[in-house]
Amino acid sequence: MSTFMKENPPKISVITVTYNRLSDLHKTFHNVLSQSYFNVEYIIIDGSSKDGTLDFLHKNSDKISFWVSEPDNGIYDAMNKGASLASGDWIIYMNSGDTFFSENTLSEVVSYLNDQADIVYGGVEAIIEDKYQRRVLRQEPLALSELWRNMPTCHQSIFVRRELQVQFPFDTSFIWCADHDFIVKLYLKRFRFQVIPVVISKFDATGGHRDILIHTKERWRISKNLAGYIKRNTYFVREYCGFLFWKHIATRVRDVMPNEWILTLRKYRGTY
Numbered sequence: 001m002s003t004f005m006k007e008n009p010p011k012i013s014v015i016t017v018t019y020n021r022l023s024d025l026h027k028t029f030h031n032v033l034s035q036s037y038f039n040v041e042y043i044i045i046d047g048s049s050k051d052g053t054l055d056f057l058h059k060n061s062d063k064i065s066f067w068v069s070e071p072d073n074g075i076y077d078a079m080n081k082g083a084s085l086a087s088g089d090w091i092i093y094m095n096s097g098d099t100f101f102s103e104n105t106l107s108e109v110v111s112y113l114n115d116q117a118d119i120v121y122g123g124v125e126a127i128i129e130d131k132y133q134r135r136v137l138r139q140e141p142l143a144l145s146e147l148w149r150n151m152p153t154c155h156q157s158i159f160v161r162r163e164l165q166v167q168f169p170f171d172t173s174f175i176w177c178a179d180h181d182f183i184v185k186l187y188l189k190r191f192r193f194q195v196i197p198v199v200i201s202k203f204d205a206t207g208g209h210r211d212i213l214i215h216t217k218e219r220w221r222i223s224k225n226l227a228g229y230i231k232r233n234t235y236f237v238r239e240y241c242g243f244l245f246w247k248h249i250a251t252r253v254r255d256v257m258p259n260e261w262i263l264t265l266r267k268y269r270g271t272y
Contacts, residue, residue, distance in 0.1 A: 012041070047069075
C-alpha cells in the first residue's frame with residue numbers, strides 16, 4: 001500500500017438492505033463488524049420489518065453508523081436510499097444474508113481502491129444446498145465483453161465510487177436487474193473497471209426464486225446497446241427455452257434418477 005493510502009485510508013460504506021430477515025441480518029451484521037479493516041461506515045436500510053428487526057437495530061445502534069426502518073418501493077429503492085446516506089469514498093452492498101468472504105476481505109481489497117479505478121470487482125463463492133448435497137461453487141468474474149448477457153460478478157463483489165452510485169442511481173423500473181443495468185451504464189460511459197484477484201463475498205444461493213421470463217426480458221432490454229439484434233434475440237430465446245425444458249422435463253427425469261447419477265452428472269458438468 002502506498003504512503004498516501006496509509007495516511008489517507010479510503011472510507012468504505014457497507015450498505016445492508018433487509019426486510020423481515022432477522023436471522024440473516026444477524027449473520028451479515030456480525031460478519032461486517034468482524035472486518036479487520038477499520039475505516040468502515042455501516043448503514044442498514046430496513047423496509048419496516050415486523051420480525052423483531054427494529055428492536056435489533058435499536059439494541060445495536062451504537063455499532064451502526066446509520067440505520068432507517070421505513071417502507072420502501074423494493075430492494076433497489078432501498079439500495080438507492082442507502083447510497084444517498086453514505087459518506088464513504090466507496091460503496092459496497094452486502095444485503096441481509098450475504099457476507100464478506102473472510103474477516104480480512106476489506107483489508108485485502110483496500111489497496112486496489114485507488115485513483116486508477118472507478119469500479120473494483122472480484123470473485124464470489126455461492127453455496128447451494130439441496131437434498132443431494134451441499135455445493136460450494138467458486139465463481140471468477142466474467143469478462144466485460146460478456147456484459148451484454150450477464151453481470152461480471154454479483155453486486156456483493158463490486159465496489160463503486162460513491163459519487164457514481166449517487167449520480168447514477170438504480171433504475172427502479174427493473175425488478176431483478178437494476179444492478180446489471182447500472183454496471184452497463186458505467187461501462188458505456190467509459191468509467192474505469194478493475195478486476196482483482198480476490199474472492200470478495202459469499203452468499204447462499206439455495207432456494208433463490210426469480211420469475212425467469214421477467215429476468216430474461218430485463219437482461220434482453222439491457223443488452224440492446226451492447227449486442228446486435230440477431231445475436232441477442234437468438235441467445236435469450238435459447239436461454240428461455242432451455243429453462244422451460246429444465247423446468248418441465250429435465251426436473252421430472254431427475255426425480256426418478258438415482259442420487260449417484262445426479263452427483264456424477266454434476267461433477268461432469270463442473271457444478272459439483
